[in-house]
Amino acid sequence: MGLAQNVVFGLVTGSYIAIAAIGFTLIYGIVNMINFAYGEFITIGAFVGILASGTLSLPLPIAALVAMVGGGLVSLVLARGFFTPINHTGPVPLLLTSIGLGLALRNAVRLVAGRGARYFDTSATTYRFEGLPDLPVGSVDLLGNLFVTSLQLVVVGSAVAVFLLLYTLLTRTDVGIAMRALADDEDLARVRGIDTQRVRDSVWMLAGVLAGLAGVLIGIQTNVSAGIGFSFVLQILAAAILGGAGSPYGAIAGSYVIGLVLALSTAFLPSGMTGISSAIAFLVLVIVLLVKPSGIAGREVREA
Amino acid sequence: MSSDTSVLDVSHLDAGYGELQVLSDVDLRVDPGEYVAVVGPNGAGKSTAMKAVFGLADRLDGSITFEGTDITALPPEAVIREGMSYVPQSGNVFPSLTVAENLRLGAYILDDPPEERREAVFERFPVLAERLDESAGTLSGGQQQMLAMGCALVLDPELLLLDEPSAGLAPDLVDEMFDRIDAINEGGTAVLMVEQNAKEALRRCDRGYVLAQGENRYEGSGDDLLDDEEVRRQFLGG
Incomplete structure (x- = not known):
């Protein structure tokens, strides 16, 4: 397999990480907390999607919408129940609470849904590009034959749609501008008459909607199990920090860096070492932070 | 007392931040269209008074009435809907x-x-x-x-609260800023302004308050305060 094929894999992985990382980083920037339970939001969204498409036999796009609505509501209810009441206590209690909540949710899902993996009932068309030149450089083929599945296109297309809608929301709507205002200066937001709790609620909803979509997209690419969201949470965290914590556009860039590094290191590391591809992703994170502590797009972390 | 006719009436206000009380028994009044300045040394509680009126500092006791409505318990996001706007000293955009x-x-x-x-x-x-x-x-x-x-x-707004509008401005811009505030006031908007630049503020305003250590010290027309021997000695540097 050539480099081009692995770039395709990396873009797909980067796409669903990006959707999730946007939600994660909005919570970080606006609610001012690191939400370690975010992986479970993804898991719950994925299971809502499985229920909708499997048990209710809804078509996949509708099931994805149901998962997004479900993810948004679950996120809001959990935030109202566990995070909003202790919002004033600061980032560390919020972080610890989210770790505990994530653990509890993960095991609750395992209890209800069991340990097995579920699959979305999907049919994919595979587009093959044969007869492309290999363009070998050493042992690596730069191009070579490659394929793209319709599901991969759905994942990447969904991500692009999310980016455009997010940009529109954050720059064209009152609630989106209020979200950015809240990230800048909460007191001034209140002086402008903004109901900050309502804006935070909207952020939780939005983050949950994105988690639900990410859950379904991860599910159609791989499978759905109780640990699916948790297995991605460190990569999401890495992508968000890499991009500059709190910056949604930075998180998008960070996600594609992580996605590409994961895919390329899996493909080109010696066969015995493919297990360390996530470690490579974190190595990239460490190096970027050493060179530019504020991340790719970030404002100074110290100022935040 | 003129709470029937005044735009803003702050009466016996104690305020601060949590356990820390900064203001005690402060009275402030702004009549319709009036330009009122609050001056006093650093740490006198001038900014806290503005924040307490707008709901950003904790009101511990006393009352705040705006156009006849009791706003003592209202948070900022409700106060602004009553018809009062606030320009903080820093972090105001x-x-x-x-x-x-x-x-x-x-x-x-x-x-x-x-x-x-x-x-x-x-x-x-x-x-x-x-x-x-x-x-x-x-x-x-x-x-x-x-x-x-x-x-x-x-x-x-009916009333504009200004916290240190000249702070951090280059000297040649300070006069311009005060001129702009005069113009806003002449347009009919009542102004309550806290200012470090006491002389200029008292020269421009209709009425002034001198605050020190969180309490009212002097009250009067801007000119009277500027002429007052004690005020000059203690607060205006002679």
Whole structure:
């Protein structure tokens, strides 16, 4: 397999990480907390999607919408129940609470849904590009034959749609501008008459909607199990920090860096070492932070 | 007492932040269209008084009445809906938002902000119209102050609270800023201003208060306070 094929894999992985990382980083920037339970939001969204498409036999796009609505509501209810009441206590209690909540949710899902993996009932068309030149450089083929599945296109297309809608929301709507205002200066937001709790609620909803979509997209690419969201949470965290914590556009860039590094290191590391591809992703994170502590797009972390 | 006719009536106000009490038994009054200055040394509690009126500091005791409505318990997001706008001393614009977005949030509480209000702000501060798409953080200090006032004036408030409007401005801009405030007041908006630059503030205002250590010390017309021997000696540097 050539480099081009692995770039395709990396873009797909980067796409669903990006959707999730946007939600994660909005919570970080606006609610001012690191939400370690975010992986479970993804898991719950994925299971809502499985229920909708499997048990209710809804078509996949509708099931994805149901998962997004479900993810948004679950996120809001959990935030109202566990995070909003202790919002004033600061980032560390919020972080610890989210770790505990994530653990509890993960095991609750395992209890209800069991340990097995579920699959979305999907049919994919595979587009093959044969007869492309290999363009070998050493042992690596730069191009070579490659394929793209319709599901991969759905994942990447969904991500692009999310980016455009997010940009529109954050720059064209009152609630989106209020979200950015809240990230800048909460007191001034209140002086402008903004109901900050309502804006935070909207952020939780939005983050949950994105988690639900990410859950379904991860599910159609791989499978759905109780640990699916948790297995991605460190990569999401890495992508968000890499991009500059709190910056949604930075998180998008960070996600594609992580996605590409994961895919390329899996493909080109010696066969015995493919297990360390996530470690490579974190190595990239460490190096970027050493060179530019504020991340790719970030404002100074110290100022935040 | 003139709570029937005054725009703002602060009576026996104790205020502070949590356990820390900064103001005790402070009285302030602003009549319709009046220009009132609050002066006093650093740490006198001037800014806290503004924050307490607007709901950003904790009101511990006493009462605040705005146009006959008791607003003592209202949070900032409710106070602004009563018809009062507040320009904080620092952090009075959202630096990562554009000028246009800042002005849009200035009118956030209006469902359908009238375009002529925005036009009136541009007439007053033409530089804002030229830099609509730039982020507020890139503006100079004076321009940020204009944007902050513009955001407050978009609502056409009955009362404008100004916290140290001359702070951080280059000396040649200070006079200009005070002229602008005069113009706003002459347009019919009542002004309650806290100022470090006591002499200039008292010269410009209709009436003034001298606050020290969180308490009322002197009250009177700006000219009377400027002429008062004790006020001059203690607070105006002779």
